Structures are given as C-alpha cells and as structure tokens.
Amino acid sequence: MTERLAPEALGRTGSPGAGQLHAGIRAMAPILLAYAPFALVVGASVAASTDPWAAWAGTWLVYGGAAHLALLDVLAHGGGWMAAAAVGLLVNARLTAYAAAMAPAWRSEPMWRRIAAAVMLTDAPWALARDRARNAPSYYFGAAITLFAAWPAMVTAGALVGSRISATPVTDLVTPLTLGAVVVPQLRQRPVAAAMAAGGVTAVVTWQADTGTALLLAGSVGAACGMLAERAR
C-alpha cells in the first residue's frame, strides 16, 4: 500500500528522505541557541585544562558536554586519569539506552549509516527523532549533523572567550529546559509518563549522588516503570 506524504514532508528534490533531513535540521537549529551557554562553559573548562589540546580533542571524541565537563573537573581537582575516565564513562553510559531504543528503526539501514548515526548520537537528536517511526533515520541525520557541526565550533568559541564571560545563573536552566521541552509532549502516552515520572522521582531521591550513578539509576527505574505501564495497558 502506498502512503501519501504531506507536501511539507517532501524536500525540494521530492524525496521523503531529503524532506525529513531538512525537517531535522530545522528542528535542531533553534536548539543550538540553548546549547550555546553550556558549550561556552565546557570551552572555558577546556581552556583551563593543563593540556588544552588534549582537552579540546574531547569535544569530538567524548562528544557529550556533561561527560566532558565531569572528566575535566576530576582532573582539575587532582584526580588521576582513571578516576576521570570512570566518571566520564558513567555519565555517557546513558547513550547505550538511546542507541538501543533506535535499533528497530535502523535495522534496514546500511552499516555505514548506522555507524555514522552512532558517532553523532547524543541527547537532543535522539529525543527529537524518537517519536518519528517513519523516516526517523533521515530526520535524525538532519538533527544530528547540525549539532555535530555546531557543537565543536561553540566549544572552541568558549575555549577562546569563555573565561571572560561571567555566566548568569539563568543559563544553567537553558539546556535542561530545552531537553525537557523536546520530550514533554510525549507525556500524553501513559507508559512514557510513568517512565519520566519515575526518572524525575529517582532524581529527587538521588540528588546528592554523583551524576553518573544518579542517571543510571533513573534510567533503570524509568525503564522498569515504563514497561510495567505498557504491560498494564
């Protein structure tokens, strides 16, 4: 059966994939503004490192602001590389859940596209593409490529000028508000609401724990509650 696509789903080439790619780029573009203050903070931390070039390389290699910042923070406070690596890995462990959740929609994609998707995987592109079963890979690529190109540039700007910018407290709320706003419409689905409520409550209970441990716990409890709610439907 052939499904009709809305005109806005088609790009100028007329291909649904190109249309979705452009839609992903358009969805991510305003979110870059929200990521900018966080990137400046990461950049300032890179500049303050004892080895700024190696720290800057983490922009591409670690490709996760929270893990990158946590790693540099441990090193700045005299921790060894193993302690820093353990903290960074713990914070980035959530990416396994994102990648596993994407797997069904990516089964028919060629291997090179799956590897490219993995390299660029982080919170915002995953959250944006999550609710799009149809054409999710193209939409995801649009969002992910946009962030993958912009993030290093913003961190580099932060490394050059970040220490001169006195961050205002309100900037701390930009990234969580953005991520929350991307996923909150999905709360209309009861299992999603159960999973997110469980994650939020776990965050309150573990608020004094380190970030990596708290997020792993929130993910585990959220997965269990989401599956239970799904089964109860």
Next chain:
Amino acid sequence: MNVLLAVLVVGLGSLLFRAVPLVGAHRLPVRLAEAAGFAGLAVIAAVTVRSVLHHQDGSIAGAPLVGALAVGVGLLLAFRGRSVPVAVGVGLASYLLVVAALTSLH
C-alpha cells in the same frame, strides 16, 4: 598525558556505548529496545530535575524553587503544543521576572 589518556578512554568507551546496539540492531529484541526508550526518557527527566535541584543563584534565596517554577512554566507550554524556542524563552523570562521581583522586595 593524563588528560589525553582520560579523553581517549572516555571517547572509545562512549563510541562503544553508541555503536554496539546500532551495529547489532538486527539482533536486539524489540522489548529491550522499548525498555531502552523508556530509560532514555527517564534519564532526560532526571537531567531536568537534577539541574533544577542543583540550581544556584547568589542574588536570591530559594533558587531551586524559582528554577522549578520557571522550568514548570516552560514545560507546561511545550506540553500544550508551543514550540521549543517559545517554551524555553517564556521559561527563562519567567525566571528573570521572578528574580527581579524578589530582588526589588529586598
């Protein structure tokens, strides 16, 4: 050398976290992928809540409460169908308004 080693280990580990489920996508059970989706959303909820709980602002007392109010306003708008930039903008504006009101009271 410490920085380079830590960055390389986290970079390699993070790549494995990202790539293994996607490379082996054919073998991943659908139920596991579904549970992983819930886990991911729970993590994003936790990130948002933790950011509010750890929010600090030297100019006001009870900064986490004001942060919660602002984030709540933004998320409510997003839930009701407003775009992400509008929700974020209104959330941040609410925060600044409340801070201005509180500081003018003192």
